Amino acid sequence: MDETRARKVLAAAGLPGSGELLALGENAVFAVGARVVRIGRSADLLERAERELAVSEWLAAAGVPAVRAAEPEARLVDGHPVTVWHRLPEPVRPAEPRDLAPLLRQVHSLPEAPFVLPRRELLGGVERWLRLAGDAIDPEDAAFLRERRDGFTAAAAALTPRLPRGPIHGDALPRNVLVGPDGPVLVDLETFSSDLREHDLVVLALSRDRYGLDPAAYEAFTGAYGWDVREWEGCAVLRGARETASCAWVAQHAPANPRALAEFRRRVASLREGDPEVRWHPF
Numbered sequence: 001m002d003e004t005r006a007r008k009v010l011a012a013a014g015l016p017g018s019g020e021l022l023a024l025g026e027n028a029v030f031a032v033g034a035r036v037v038r039i040g041r042s043a044d045l046l047e048r049a050e051r052e053l054a055v056s057e058w059l060a061a062a063g064v065p066a067v068r069a070a071e072p073e074a075r076l077v078d079g080h081p082v083t084v085w086h087r088l089p090e091p092v093r094p095a096e097p098r099d100l101a102p103l104l105r106q107v108h109s110l111p112e113a114p115f116v117l118p119r120r121e122l123l124g125g126v127e128r129w130l131r132l133a134g135d136a137i138d139p140e141d142a143a144f145l146r147e148r149r150d151g152f153t154a155a156a157a158a159l160t161p162r163l164p165r166g167p168i169h170g171d172a173l174p175r176n177v178l179v180g181p182d183g184p185v186l187v188d189l190e191t192f193s194s195d196l197r198e199h200d201l202v203v204l205a206l207s208r209d210r211y212g213l214d215p216a217a218y219e220a221f222t223g224a225y226g227w228d229v230r231e232w233e234g235c236a237v238l239r240g241a242r243e244t245a246s247c248a249w250v251a252q253h254a255p256a257n258p259r260a261l262a263e264f265r266r267r268v269a270s271l272r273e274g275d276p277e278v279r280w281h282p283f
Helices: 003-012 043-062 097-108 126-136 139-157 198-210 215-225 235-251 258-273
Strands: 020-024 027-032 035-040 075-077 080-086 166-168 177-180 183-186 193-195
Touching: 003 020, 003 027, 003 035, 035 043, 043 080, 097 166, 097 177, 097 183, 097 198, 097 215, 126 139, 126 235, 139 235, 139 258, 198 215, 198 235, 235 258
Parallel strands: none
Antiparallel strands: 020 027, 027 035, 035 080, 075 080, 166 193, 177 183
16 A cells, blocks of 8 residues: 555545655554544454554553544445544654653553453564565565464464563554653554563564664663563574564565665575674664
8 A cells, every 4th residue: 555545545534635644554644633544554454453442442441551542443444444543742752662661561560451362473464475575575585484484483382481471562662652741652552462471572672683772772671671581581582583574574565665675685684694683774
């Protein structure tokens, strides 16, 4: 889904097609006045959009600072799920890893939700992303990632966690936190799951090693959370699974974006070479 298509869906939903585009990835996200509108790529993501609304209501009842829905139900518009949210105040400063830690502690202290949260299928999108990449990527690279996916799926299923299983954010990065006048708030709730809590902690460990996160910022995060997931013997497995998924995710953009293709090739090469410190660039 490109911006032109997303704006047509926005207009078909009865919302101004001139809204400000905030993001274009798995969802197209627009600011429309005091609302934020999220448009999913395809109709099969409707269930996920509905679950995201349920998560928002559940977090509100539990007192967890998080984005709130402005409409209680998702709409399917021209084959795309559409959800509408209250627009948060402008941030007072960029979010940092230390802002994420207390929010994760709150989420990780919650009992199971009163509705079914899925497992964190980190590798579940790999096949779809590789299909979208098509002939733009080397078939041998696609086969390599499929093999990694299968190996890490089996290895992750055999892990013994250090923390109790339960609700997790699923994509625990500072970009999914907004620091407003009243403090940090969780945003982007679509990956909420019930699984190993360690999933949420491996994200920043990988950011430290692959994306250039300042080690001091990482230490501030682990200090605020109270534990460093790198002390856990299963960390390498979840890290490898996330690297595999991140590599395949970039692949879907390769047909239309030369930068994405170059980044995909960089990532695959580093995985093939077994080099855990080659710098990856956010995309």
